[in-house]
Amino acid sequence: MNALTRDLAKLVETAEQSQKTREELSVSDRKFREKLHLMPPVGWLNDPNGLCQFQGIYHAFFQYSPFDAEGGVKMWGHYTSTNMIDWEYQSTALYPDQPFDCHGVYSGSAFIEDGKMYLYYTGNVKLEDGEYDYIRTGREGNTVLVMTEDGKTFGRKKELMRNSDYPDDLTCHVRDPKVWKENDIYYMVQGARTNEDVGQVLVFESEDKINWKFRNRVESENPFGYMWECPDYFEIGTKKLLSTSVQGLEGGIWDDCNVYQSGYFEIEGDILGEYKLSEYHLWDYGFDYYAPQSFETEDGRRIHISWMGMPDCEEYTNPTIQTGWQHCFTFPREIFEKNGKICQRPIRELDEKKHLVSDVKGMLSSDGYSVYELEILNIAENHFKVILSNELILDYADGRFRMHFISQDKTSVSAGRSMRYVEVDEVKDLKILADRSSVEVFVNDGEYVFSTRYYPENHKLLAEAVEAQIRLSEIM
Template identity: 70%
Template sequence: MNALTRDFVNLVNTAEENQTAKEQTSGAQFREKLHLMPPVGWLNDPNGLCQMDGVFHAFFQYSPFNAEGGVKMWGHYTSTNLIDWEYKGVSLYPDQPFDCHGVYSGSAFLEDGTMYLYYTGNVKLEDGDFDYINTGREANTVLVTTKDGIHFGSKKELLRNSDYPSDLTCHVRDPKVWKKDDTYYMIQGARTKNDVGQALIFESSDKINWHFHSRIESEKPFGYMWECPDYFETDGIKILSSSVQGLEGKEWADRNVYQSGYFLVDGDILDSYKLSPYHLWDYGFDYYAPQSFEAEDGRRIHISWMGMPDCEEYTNPTTKDGWQHCFTFPREVFIKDGKVCQKPVHELDAKKQQLQDVQNELTQSGCPVYEVNVDGIKENHFQAVLSDELILNYENGRFQMHFTTKSKTSVSAGRSLRYAEVGTLENVKILADTSSVEVFVNDGEFVFSTRYYPNDYKIVVHSPSAHITFDKIQ
């Protein structure tokens, strides 16, 4: 541990202890019960997600000194059931010349009892314009290994700007690694000097020496930057996921500032392939930079930052309480009738206690953490109202998530409307936590996630002839 690391350790400990003390005296109104949050300060992307020897690891982009962001390090949670998480402290500090302005996003690759963590070491150069040109920022690809997720070897810089194709800006980042036959492949997000977003693939025979292999682009330019790319197969379907910046125009006008979605890959991503149109992972207000991993039982689990960068339409009210943002609840990605769907992991079932099982209409109040399931919907309309101000409704093929009040001090904290064309509505699942709601439509073919900030908890559901259950979770 160098002197800088020691300083970080002390400063982070103090910030976390002060926050705990503050919350013990003045409470923590919007702290979630099921969803991972930063102990103090800011959280963004999930990093290094994996399950090793039965233990789930969720690292996260963490800025403990300021609830509005700042220099990034990796915080760390572990769990054996994806529900009860233990905070393990900061694992990776920005303490080397090649990552001194941020231990940016990355992923875990497991082999032979070792966790290989690959990430981007961010360095902002004083004389450059770090947003646009190749000289303003170093985007170093770094490896660090651990056998237990707690004790780490020394960081090793693997790739630097000069190893990336020369038509790229300095925006290259967020490595994710997989193995095929005897070769390792790494995907990274990139932005070209012509402002085209794409993914890069590197290959290696030893996980340490990497060479550029190819680039993945859509047929027509699609956004200017692809962040946090992920490539995986599930139930025989090949999925290329990416968080895309720079999508503008009609189709994107009523959506979030940046998108997170996926292309289905037809063919071989390493050779000749065709990408499908882009599908959004989530249609709500708060969703960015998801990452997936394969659990030991073979499930493909997906966790996202339930937040949005550069989002000017709203001020998260938790900022004044010293923290901001959380993750989505872990979701299983599965294929139904050829479509990519998501559902909360089944571990949640153990926490549920059914309070109501009714037809047509449900009203329940006073319980902040719950799941509502509406099944067998036959009509052409549906409505659920949460805490009087968040309306979920369906009519003529369109499903909407709508806040009735847009004021910054309301339940919405400033947001208004999101929607998706879902076709025929069959079922709806609502998973609510103290300050978040995730809605799964038609077995999770469409999902809407949002933060919300109610002062009391109430849900009213109208769905003529449907079967409605209410499960208390906490």
Template identity: 50%
Template structure:
């Protein structure tokens, strides 16, 4: 424990003592008590307890020096903030403890992350001036870091990489450890680097996953996992141009099925955007002890301050993680649905036909059936969700600029909208359609008297679930 560590801990405790307003604070989404949150990190389950670490800047709601925050849950619904265990307190991570992952073995958590260092001088910080260090931190319970070890530096990555190599995701398979990292080549092409190790400490570069044609200049937050017998690659690329309704956000998150062996000749074939809403980036998955593949993402977006914002900055905090989502694979598409635990959280339900109007509840779930004809849902008087068979286009549109803080329209051509689930949690809206094939996420900021919902459509039936 060095002097910098002690100084950070003192400052963090002072920040956490501040009382923050509760307006717009969600009930079942991970949120920081103070400061800024972005990427989920180190998602895992240990001894029955779920752990969600996340990128956190505790001193400033607009972002800043990155630490790891930490929350725990017994059911993926009720989350408890446990503190800020990972600090940028070493020479090899002094400008940020960036994103990474967790590996649970026995009574130990191995937390792999990127240590960011930006050297002073006349550098461009792309091809020079930046250190992207791969680090292993060890913890018993996630609340205290017992040790850190530097594993790899820029010199250990392929020669054609820029200084941008980060976000290690690590797992064990067939007696060996594997790691994927996102990277940017000197030709400004996004790739994923694959490493292997026998002991978690000494790593060898063995392969790269890349598209035949350039798909963005940088691939961040890679994840590689098996789903229903297929190997899935998930990346968050930067520099992808909008294509019709697709890729409308500043940055995207996509998945692809890997053809071949990811260790030797694997190639991603085709990409599909994972979430079409305003606020979704850098998701990470983990396997639960009962065998489910769970995804949690950052319900936010970087570098969009000129386009849209979040009103919680007025209250000293910003951003949340998405609802935990169970994954499955259908027709080669990664499907996302709310974890089954959410169903037991609601304790009241109202069924309806044709239309429904409700108010006062800040957390609820709206389920829609018989949606083959035109339908519309109006949330808080200014967020309209709609679809019609004339256009075959689903729209998520803010008609009230203040409600969306600058958010406008996101849409997607969808031939049919079936089995629609709309989950609302204070300032979070997540829409799941077609068995989870089509998902849209956004933040919104209603005043107290704006928590209303209206659903209408010819032949529409459904249910409204809430908690009292």
């Protein structure tokens, strides 16, 4: 550990202890702290990084700016868990302490092999001795590797690639390596933006996890956004999926969506050679969802976790900034194929935490449960309405499932959020997972999902669905 790392570690520890003391002294400062959703100890959290199960333990690293709840220079915070529900903070794992990552340890992934965890990430550098736009000039996006054998202590960082190693028709925006192995060859995807402002995903290959060469690029037939970041590639059932977060979509349906999108293309063919992309499917239709990453558990499940936030969004805010922190992750989801469709559901480990408190037909009203799961089954004639905290409404009308707030005032429960929707022929069932300041809604067994932060002053719940079965479970 060099002197800079030691100084940064001391500053982070001081900031985290100050936040802990503040919350111990003030109920109001902790009322929106989540129970199920992973949050920063202090300051800012964004992208999930290095998600994996290593030697039986789940690891979740995260983009972390501990000194400012509104962001700043990024490092990697670190949590571990035995069940993906109860997380233990392990301190900061990676600091911006080298010339090739001095302005931020940006996003990346974990690869597990031979009892070792290999962490690949983008080292961000912003030059300061000239006039730069930091898109085509003035930025370094360096691919970096660091390894650990115990998941706690991390070895020396090694710079693997820099801008000159990427295709020369790209801007400085190349980032977010995700690595996997297939047929004894290692592959890596990274997000990129071309000089013509076209988003694409780069594919690299290696025989030793260290020396990488460019293999192919994946892009849509027509330009689709200017940047494809946080790429991920995996198979679910019979489908090959390329997941990526797209920036720069405008007009038409995108005007009713978030500023940036996170979704996937189904791949026909081979991303190493000839391929064809399907239409772009969103992972989540709600307000707060970006930069998802997946990993495979030791029992073979594909788990997805995302940042429950949105970059560059002025539409709404987060009141937790006032109490020293901002953002959280989505609850871990299992991805599965059902009737040819990609679906998502909360991880099955949650079942062990649920306590059934009500099982009725037609209507349910409750107050006092802040962390719960609500299921509405066998919905008849698409007729239902759910109201949370008197302001957040979930309903179906004229072929649209909607998540909307009665008030969009930034001082209300919504903190400025308005409405998101999806066109769907029929709604058969809903599952709502509510935490102290977040809601995730799974429509038709997770065919569509809506995520949002919200900030309730009460925990009233009203659900109406004629003849449907309505079950409320408290999460213990």
